[in-house]
Amino acid sequence: MQLNGQESENMVRVQQFYNRWNNLHTGIPIEYVDERFTSVIAHQAMIDGGLKKKSRQNKALVDEISATIILQSYMESRR
Secondary structure (H helix, E strand, C coil), rough: CCEEECCCHHHHHHHHHHHHHHHHCCCCCCCCCCCCCCHHHHHHHHHHCCCCCHHHHHHHHHHHHHHHHHHHHHHHHHH
C-alpha cells in the first residue's frame, strides 16, 4: 500500500506469492506487515548506535536491521 491508499507496484507480486503459499501450505498463515518506514528507522538506530557512515551505507546491514525491527514489531503485536 502507498501512503495515498493505493496498492503499490509490488503488491501484485506479493499477492501472487501469497496465493502460491496458501495453495501449498494451507495450515501456515501469512500476515501482511507495513514495512515502508523500517529502513528509515534502521538508519536512525545505526546513527544512535554510533555506526560510522561507511557502515550505514551497507544495504545488507540496513536490511538486516529492518528485518529485526519488523520481527520485533510483529512479536510485540502478538502479546
